[in-house]
Amino acid sequence: MQNNFTIFNSLSRKKELFKPIHSPFVGLYVCGPTVYSDTHLGHARPNITFDLLFRYLTHLDYKVRYVRNITDVGHLEDETAGEGEDRISKKARQEHLEPMEVVQKYMNTFHRNLEQLNTLPPSIEPRASGHVIEQQEFIKQILANGYAYEVNGSVYFDILKYNEKYKYGKLSGRKLEDLQSNTRSLDSQQEKHNSFDFALWKKAAPGHIMKWPSPWSTGFPGWHLECSAMSVKYLGDVFDIHGGGMDLQFPHHECEIAQSTAALGKESVNYWMHNNMITINGQKMARSLGNFITLDQLFSGNHPALEQPYGPMTIRFFILQAHYRSTIDFSNEAMQAAEKGLQKLMKAVITLSKLNPSATSTINVDELRKKCYEALDDDLNSPILLSHLFDGVKIINSVVDGGEKIDATGLESLKELFNTLVFEILGLKDESTGKNDEKLTAELMKIIVELRQNAKTNKDWATSDKIRNELKSAGIALKDLKDGAEWERE
16 A cells, blocks of 8 residues: 555654655554553543554554553652652552552553553553663763763753753753743752753652662662653664653653753654643643543543543544544533444444445445545544545435445445444444443442442441442442542442
């Protein structure tokens, strides 16, 4: 198949024809989660976006090595300032767990949710804690090249020094002068040469749980470093595509470019791809803002903002309805519209499978196919692709009503086109049975929670505790709130 696939490269800020370095092989690296809490709707977007990319590149007969990392160390609460407690260590302390228990717990949830969303697993899923040696070697190279310095056991990247030869801020458009005037100057940053320099290695404070020996101190790597080290390890010094959310452009991806260039003398990435955010009431959905809805809550309907449960395929369809570079605002109305759209598409696929061919045809399937692939080739324009598929739905319904005719060759071509685009590339599937199961579960849980609340009101603590304990043994946790209780799968 001829390659007409274009990608909007965030670095050049324009669409470019995709040309792999070593065709037919493609190296794809995507920033994965920091696993310290449940996966929410905002996390679904990058994973569905780059699953679509992975599926389409594979469909184009490329041999894709898809690497998606797991951040399980080094992500501080305020990464820009290099301050605060490691997020996983903090969660471990709060929940009285070992840090790797926290990691395993939320990594399991992440994988389960992504499987429910029908995303394909990556080729390699490296963890930061398993690549500390590689990160230390990367630091040594940056130090040897003169772009980092060590102070009191911590190692910092020297942005001013780097900027003398290269350009820091080329991806995000940030100017160093603005960073100099806007970055806070705090006592804890005094060991840095400049307040905007970022940590490559941090000396561990007494009591810090996750730490490793190094030439500089017993400590831990900075968050930005893991992606530079692991992407190069598995994809080579220069690879094709690096993806992630738009919120990672600065500082994370900007720092990645600087680290890789400082260590290797060249940039590692040819195409940078960034998906935009999901918003709720116009504000970015994020754990740090506390306005997120977890995927399990969406699937069960167990959240005050939800009018009903929404199945994984409804969420996938909702995200694919918008171009990955545009924002998409969550609302019950939008989710319900997505649910109806998905049902209409799936009904048409079932109808298509039952159609009988005519002797003649009035339908040009090749023209529909051409439009669909043009949409995909245009920087994965999934909303335009879906609009063409719904044109196909109209054709299918017209054949049923007798307005259009389709012969055997055209019918087989249309079936193959819908099967390929809907299931293999868009990754959708019929979830009507599962949706009914989820709805029943949500209704039963509502009754059980009400029964327990009545027991508490009547001070029947034995019954209240029995319900809670029985649910826990069944893998369901109850969380008591002021005006009732919420439940979630553990």
